[in-house]
Amino acid sequence: MSSGGSTQRLPVVITIVVALMLMVVPLPDWAAPFRPDWVALTLIYWAMMLPRTWSVGSAWIVGIVLDVAQGTILGQHALALCLIVFITVRFHLLMRVFPLQQLAATVFAILALYQFILFWINGVAGIDVPAVDYWGPVITGTLFWPVVLIVLRGVRVRIQLGH
Amino acid sequence: MVASRTSNTNPARIPALGVRVLLLLFASILLMVLDHRQNHLNTVRKAVGAAVYPVQLVVDAPFRLWEWIRERTQSRDEMQQELNHLRNERLFTKAELQQLNALKAENARLRDLLEARGRVRDEIRVAKIMAVDANPYRHNIVIDIGEREGAYDGQAIIDAVGVIGQVIKTGLTTSQAMLISDPSHSLPVEVNRNGLRTIANGTGEFDRLDLPFITNNADIQPGDLLVTSGLGGAFPAGYPVAVVETVNRIPQDPFADVTATPAAALDQVREVMLIWSSAETQTEMQTETEPDDE
Numbered sequence: 001m002s003s004g005g006s007t008q009r010l011p012v013v014i015t016i017v018v019a020l021m022l023m024v025v026p027l028p029d030w031a032a033p034f035r036p037d038w039v040a041l042t043l044i045y046w047a048m049m050l051p052r053t054w055s056v057g058s059a060w061i062v063g064i065v066l067d068v069a070q071g072t073i074l075g076q077h078a079l080a081l082c083l084i085v086f087i088t089v090r091f092h093l094l095m096r097v098f099p100l101q102q103l104a105a106t107v108f109a110i111l112a113l114y115q116f117i118l119f120w121i122n123g124v125a126g127i128d129v130p131a132v133d134y135w136g137p138v139i140t141g142t143l144f145w146p147v148v149l150i151v152l153r154g155v156r157v158r159i160q161l162g163h
Numbered sequence: 164m165v166a167s168r169t170s171n172t173n174p175a176r177i178p179a180l181g182v183r184v185l186l187l188l189f190a191s192i193l194l195m196v197l198d199h200r201q202n203h204l205n206t207v208r209k210a211v212g213a214a215v216y217p218v219q220l221v222v223d224a225p226f227r228l229w230e231w232i233r234e235r236t237q238s239r240d241e242m243q244q245e246l247n248h249l250r251n252e253r254l255f256t257k258a259e260l261q262q263l264n265a266l267k268a269e270n271a272r273l274r275d276l277l278e279a280r281g282r283v284r285d286e287i288r289v290a291k292i293m294a295v296d297a298n299p300y301r302h303n304i305v306i307d308i309g310e311r312e313g314a315y316d317g318q319a320i321i322d323a324v325g326v327i328g329q330v331i332k333t334g335l336t337t338s339q340a341m342l343i344s345d346p347s348h349s350l351p352v353e354v355n356r357n358g359l360r361t362i363a364n365g366t367g368e369f370d371r372l373d374l375p376f377i378t379n380n381a382d383i384q385p386g387d388l389l390v391t392s393g394l395g396g397a398f399p400a401g402y403p404v405a406v407v408e409t410v411n412r413i414p415q416d417p418f419a420d421v422t423a424t425p426a427a428a429l430d431q432v433r434e435v436m437l438i439w440s441s442a443e444t445q446t447e448m449q450t451e452t453e454p455d456d457e
Contacts, residue, residue, distance in 0.1 A: 017218065020215075020218050021218055021221060021222050023296075024218065024219060024222050024295045024296050024297075025222050025294075025295075025296065026226075026294045026295065026296045027296065029430065032296065032299065033299075035296075035299070055180065055183075056180065056183050056184050056187055057183065057187070060187045060190070060191070063191075064194075064211060065211055065214065065215060068208055068211040068212050068215050069215045069218065069219070070297055070298050070299065071297050071298040071301070071303055071331075071332055071339045072298055072300070073195050073198055073199050074194050074195065074197075074198035074204050074207065074208065075190075075191035075192065075193075075194030075195035075198065076191075076195060078187075078190075078191045078194070079187075079188055079191035079192065079195070082184060082187045082188060082191065083184070083188070086180065086184045089180060090180070121195065122300060125195075125199050127300050127301070127347070128346060129300045133299065133300070
């Protein structure tokens with residue numbers, strides 16, 4: 001694992017950049033509150049599978065980039081992503097052996113926590129947002145989790161074969 | 164926080180994870196306080212923003228390409244139609260413009276007589292709204308003009324029919340702008356008919372503004388045009404903002420319940436104009452306190 005650091009990292013970075021793009025792709029007004037949190041899902045997957053390379057530090061940096069891309073308070077997504085990736089890394093061995101339903105339930109809980117942190121920071125900063133805007137991404141994120149799982153598993157298998 | 168019972172030989176144990184998380188959480192909180200309370204981090208934002216720019220460009224590219232293809236493949240008939248339409252429109256506006264020049268001269272003379280400060284023509288530049296969704300919690304847009312082109316925080320943005328919003332965060336090549344419909348946006352306006360001054364707040368809906376500070380006996384009625392009053396300094400005076408829609412006078416309350424519909428279609432525009440006010444109005448702006456934004 002220690003060898004070939006950069007060749008291993010590039011595909012993961014690309015998946016994260018794609019997730020960032022999906023976060024800023026314009027959606028119709030009715031769909032915008034239901035945009036799954038692609039960046040969070042991607043980071044959860046990599047933290048679960050490659051926790052030594054993709055841990056809280058990278059999550060924090062990605063969070064800052066996301067904050068700038070979306071114009072939210074600098075540090076808001078960084079803090080939230082950092083915390084959920086920490087939880088994922090702590091339980092990554094357990095999560096790897098979970099069956100799909102149980103894993104989906106865990107991801108649901110993690111996404112709910114993620115949105116709660118965002119909600120909490122918005123509350124402290126005095127930004128008023130209807131509560132439904134927070135639940136949308138949690139539900140759609142859980143629904144899209146199997147898709148993320150399959151796509152990223154393909155990327156991971158390719159990385160490890162190449163290695 | 165790190166499970167103390169797992170031994171060091173356990174492959175699952177990531178070294179110093181707890182410490183790192185605590186440090187990063189502390190760093191995020193520090194960043195948020197600095198960013199939200201004092202806006203100290205504009206340079207950081209700009210640096211990271213430069214890294215984000217390619218992502219925005221790539222996301223925006225297919226939409227631009229589609230537009231380009233549509234332009235190229237328009238049929239000759241349609242083009243001819245549009246050309247005729249534009250020619251007619253140009254004729255009309257030119258006719259109106261002739262009058263405008265005369266009126267402008269007259270206005271300047273009258274202002275001279277009154278010894279009032281002359282109004283200087285504002286400079287305008289067209290910007291495109293990038294097909295990039297910004298802040299999910301706010302009514303924000305991303306435009307393709309940044310500091311390199313001279314955009315600045317608080318700059319007014321209009322479209323062909325009315326005021327759209329103002330720039331809130333300038334990047335190097337792109338900027339974020341807040342629409343007037345954002346719940347935290349307030350805009351000093353006046354009724355065009357009689358000069359009644361008030362404030363128009365955003366409501367979070369694209370087609371409604373709120374006018375909370377109008378007394379029950381104020382002279383305002385549905386259909387009144389609201390224009391920017393120029394107070395507060397961020398917006399130059401005289402641009403149309405909205406049309407009063409409902410006036411609901413409530414006898415027991417001190418203020419009437421007044422709503423207005425923005426003149427510009429805030430959720431449909433693709434091209435906007437940035438206004439550079441004259442240097443004179445900018446110095447004026449610095450001396451006044453700015454009620455807009457937070």
